[in-house]
Every structure is written in structure tokens, then in C-alpha cells.
């Protein structure tokens with residue numbers, strides 16, 4: 001495996017009010033990172049280490065509980081909330097890639113997100129804004145909500161930079177993120193005691209997929225396992241101490257008519273002495289208003305660049321993705337993502 005590096009960008013000028021030239025320099029760096037890689041490591045994001053430590057400790061307290069205890073917080077597949085036991089989801093199906101012979105992904109997860117009650121008075125497509133189930137873990141909600149608030153702020157800062165970098169009107173993304181679908185998925189990669197699987201190269205923590213929305217803010221501990229597809233090969237990615245990973249989702253790819261890429265990624269934690277080395281991560285998905293319509297923007301379409309996607313609502317797009325990952329229904333709308341995975345396997 002090569003020593004591939006994702007670009008690092010310090011976004012301080014957008015967090016603490018930098019000068020216009022400083023901001024323009026950040027926007028240029030983000031533009032080239034999004035065109036070439038679709039994954040960025042950011043510094044200067046302003047979320048305190050104490051808040052990150054709180055998130056990590058909440059993850060540890062929760063996933064350290066017995067499987068049977070955690071199972072009481074499982075929610076139906078249609079609601080992207082609560083506990084997901086190991087081997088319940090197949091992320092590759094969300095990307096339109098069939099993996100019938102492969103065992104399901106072994107990650108376990110806990111999802112929380114923006115709920116109807118957080119947007120009183122808005123008429124929401126309720127399926128995307130289900131209420132949260134909070135586990136019976138001391139101060140779990142406080143610790144996790146502190147992270148959600150910080151990650152939400154980073155997501156909005158990133159979309160401000162995106163508008164500048166893409167030459168769009170400032171405020172463009174605000175228009176489609178008044179009450180965004182927003183989910184924090186906390187992931188734990190470790191085989192629970194008593195689970196027997198063949199520990200071989202096919203064992204996958206989380207199958208290859210692109211994220212679904214506008215942008216993802218990814219906190220990860222520094223255990224290896226995350227890999228991104230670039231130039232037809234999988235590369236290991238690990239954030240530097242205190243940095244956050246940012247990756248683009250499919251909605252941004254659709255808006256930019258593939259000028260910017262939602263990068264395929266997967267998780268394969270290393271196997272040491274026949275067992276999996278534990279890894280933890282938390283992906284904050286910032287997905288746009290459910291009723292917003294998304295398609296290639298006119299500035300990215302011309303005779304040489306015909307529109308590669310039709311207009312869809314965020315609701316339709318996210319539902320098709322979740323049906324793939326959570327309900328096991330291959331996503332027929334992910335033709336272009338599936339093509340990228342299959343190309344990498346040739």
C-alpha cells in the first residue's frame with residue numbers, strides 16, 4: 001500500500017474571520033482537493049479537543065455494553081436512528097454494488113440526528129427527522145450533542161467555503177439547508193465476543209460506498225482501517241492528531257455534475273494475531289433539506305459537459321441509499337457510483 005496522503009487545509013480564516021485574500025487561498029485549496037481527491041483533512045476547525053474526548057468516551061461507554069443491552073435500542077430499518085448490531089448492514093448495496101456472497105459489514109453503530117421536535121413549525125417529511133432514542137448511558141446525550149453542535153458548525157463553514165470555491169452565490173447552500181437531514185453515525189469496528197467469522201481478506205468492517213449527502217465531517221481514532229479509492233487503487237487514510245476528515249457526498253457530485261467527487265471509501269481494520277484491532281469513528285452527515293430538488297447546476301453544464309444526472313429530491317435520493325444499506329435492497333439509482341467500484345476491480 002502506498003503512502004497516499006489526503007490534502008490538509010487549515011480553515012482558520014473561515015472560522016475566526018480572516019481577510020478576503022486569506023479566505024480566497026483556503027477556497028482555492030478546497031477546490032483543488034475536491035476536484036482531485038474528494039477527501040480533505042482540516043485543521044483550524046475550532047471544535048475543542050475536550051468535545052472530541054467527550055464523544056470518544058461516550059462511544060466507549062456505549063459500545064462496551066453487552067450486545068443484549070444494546071439490542072433494546074434497535075429501531076426499524078426505515079428510521080435511521082438507534083443501535084445497529086454487527087452484520088446488519090451492507091453499505092456496498094447503497095452504492096449499487098451487489099455483494100451477495102460476502103458476509104454483511106461487521107461494524108456496529110449508533111445513529112442520532114435532527115428530529116421534528118428540533119424544527120418546530122417547519123413542515124417536514126417526517127421519515128427523515130425521526131425522534132432519537134437515547135441509550136441509558138450516563139451523560140451520553142450531553143456528550144454526543146456537544147459533538148453534533150460542533151460538527152454542524154463545521155459543516156456549515158465547509159458549505160460557505162464550497163460556495164466561494166465553486167463561484168456560487170454566497171448563501172447558495174443555506175437555501176437548501178434550512179432544516180437539513182442530519183445524522184451522526186458512531187461506528188465501532190470490533191468483533192463481539194462469541195461471534196465466529198472467518199478472519200480472512202474478505203472480512204469487511206464497512207463495505208465500499210460513497211456518502212449520500214452534501215458533506216460528511218468524520219472523526220476517527222488513529223487506528224488504521226479507512227481506505228479511499230483513488231486512481232483505481234485503495235489507499236489507507238488516517239487523520240493527524242486533532243484534525244478532522246471531510247468528504248464529499250453524492251449530492252455535491254450531482255450539483256457540480258462530477259466536477260467534485262464523492263470518493264468511494266471502505267473500512268478494513270487490520271487483523272493482528274487472528275483478531276481485529278478495534279477502531280472507532282463518527283461520521284456526521286449533512287444532507288440538505290428533504291424536500292429540496294438537486295441536479296447539475298447550470299454553471300456546470302454545457303455542450304462539452306452534458307448533465308450526467310436528472311433532478312431528484314434529497315428525499316428520493318437518501319431513501320434509495322438507505323434502502324440499500326439498511327434494508328438490503330440494491331440501489332438501482334447508483335449506476336455511476338457502482339461503475340466506479342467495478343472499474344477499480346478490473
Ligand SMILES: O=C(O)CCC(=O)C(=O)O
Nearest residue numbers: 185187220226267281283
Ligand atoms: O470508520 C470510518 O472511518 C468511516 C466511516 C464511514 O465511512 C461512514 O460511517 O460512512
Ligand SMILES: [Fe+2]
Nearest residue numbers: 210211265283
Ligand atoms: Fe462513509
